[in-house]
Amino acid sequence: MADSGDSQSFPPVTPGGSLIIAWQLRDKRVLLVGGGHVASGRLSHLLDADALVTLIAPKSGLHPLVLHRVFEDAYAKTRITYLDRTFGGEQDLDGADMVLTAIDDVELSRSICHMARARKIPVNVADVPPECDFYFGSMIRRGPLQVMVSTGGKGPKLANIIRRKMEDALPDNVGEAIERVGELRAELRKRAPGVGGRLGQKRMDWMTKVCETWSLGELGQLDEAAMEFLLDRGWDQKARVPSFEEVSNGLSRPPTKSPRLEFHPAERFVSRYLSPDFCVGVGLGLLVSLSLYMHRSR
Ligand SMILES: C[C@@]1(CC(=O)O)c2cc3[nH]c(cc4nc(cc5[nH]c(cc(n2)[C@H]1CCC(=O)O)[C@@](C)(CC(=O)O)[C@@H]5CCC(=O)O)C(CC(=O)O)=C4CCC(=O)O)c(CCC(=O)O)c3CC(=O)O
Numbered sequence: 001m002a003d004s005g006d007s008q009s010f011p012p013v014t015p016g017g018s019l020i021i022a023w024q025l026r027d028k029r030v031l032l033v034g035g036g037h038v039a040s041g042r043l044s045h046l047l048d049a050d051a052l053v054t055l056i057a058p059k060s061g062l063h064p065l066v067l068h069r070v071f072e073d074a075y076a077k078t079r080i081t082y083l084d085r086t087f088g089g090e091q092d093l094d095g096a097d098m099v100l101t102a103i104d105d106v107e108l109s110r111s112i113c114h115m116a117r118a119r120k121i122p123v124n125v126a127d128v129p130p131e132c133d134f135y136f137g138s139m140i141r142r143g144p145l146q147v148m149v150s151t152g153g154k155g156p157k158l159a160n161i162i163r164r165k166m167e168d169a170l171p172d173n174v175g176e177a178i179e180r181v182g183e184l185r186a187e188l189r190k191r192a193p194g195v196g197g198r199l200g201q202k203r204m205d206w207m208t209k210v211c212e213t214w215s216l217g218e219l220g221q222l223d224e225a226a227m228e229f230l231l232d233r234g235w236d237q238k239a240r241v242p243s244f245e246e247v248s249n250g251l252s253r254p255p256t257k258s259p260r261l262e263f264h265p266a267e268r269f270v271s272r273y274l275s276p277d278f279c280v281g282v283g284l285g286l287l288v289s290l291s292l293y294m295h296r297s298r
Pocket residue numbers: 041042124125126127128129132134135136137138139149150151152153154155156157158159160163
């Protein structure tokens with residue numbers, strides 16, 4: 001049994017997982033072979049990560065979204081080099097930092113995988129897990145927030161279902177809140193520059209307290225004036241954290257960067273129980289009960 005931790009005080013190691021990391025692909029060259037349904041998802045993820053994509057697939061087999069990105073989308077066009085042909089051999093891997101295949105030809109996929117591994121280029125083959133150095137997962141994207149659900153290859157459809165449940169549970173403005181906190185951290189760094197040491201610890205303690213004191217909804221509303229107030233009255237004085245109310249009173253108005261979208265318990269109830277899925281479910285349930293009732297009472 002793999003239990004390398006000290007059972008007295010430390011949790012055991014849990015082997016068999018993947019290393020989930022946020023791979024920085026900006027301006028890296030990624031070769032994508034195939035242009036169908038699976039490739040369209042891969043392409044979206046790559047463009048979201050600012051990669052430079054070389055796409056090899058015959059035009060006749062391109063998914064509508066891929067067609068759009070390659071020929072119409074003004075931004076995507078600048079990031080994609082499209083080659084209207086089938087895979088041409090090992091030289092297609094020249095200059096690639098990552099290789100993805102999403103073709104309906106397992107033998108060719110396998111051989112592309114071996115070429116990539118011989119060159120130590122990380123590779124993903126959509127339909128052959130043993131030929132993958134990394135797996136894709138089901139993704140949530142809300143501005144700077146990215147969440148990936150992975151089941152370690154055991155249940156891709158379950159990853160999709162779990163991801164959708166998690167999406168429903170996230171407050172609408174979570175991306176805004178993260179954006180604003182990023183701005184506040186940058187402002188704080190301007191006022192208190194330097195790396196590490198006691199100042200670094202103080203900065204981290206203060207930011208931690210801001211994040212714990214303000215709700216996500218409140219953080220999402222942080223506008224420039226509110227940030228200035230927080231830093232003037234909080235950081236610059238006693239490194240204390242003024243509350244949302246204190247900042248609102250100080251500005252004689254609540255911060256107004258974005259509408260307040262975070263769910264309150266009552267709104268959460270409404271959004272959950274009046275959601276289309278729930279209504280369809282309840283509607284169908286009622287219909288079935290009604291028809292059973294009518295059947296039995298005949
Ligand atoms: C190992 C992995 C390698 C990789 O692709 O990176 C892999 C492998 C395989 N998938 C297969 C089938 C399906 N895959 C999906 C969907 C997704 N598959 C994704 C990832 C992964 N799929 C990686 C592991 C992910 C994890 O750890 O959970 C997602 C999450 C991300 C993405 O692809 O972008 C995306 C959902 C995205 C979203 O909705 O957000 C569906 C459902 C659908 O299409 O609607 C089905 C049909 C139903 C089913 O089989 O469950 C088969 C064929 C099996 C066979 O022949 O029977 C294999 C090969 C095999 O398992 O041998």
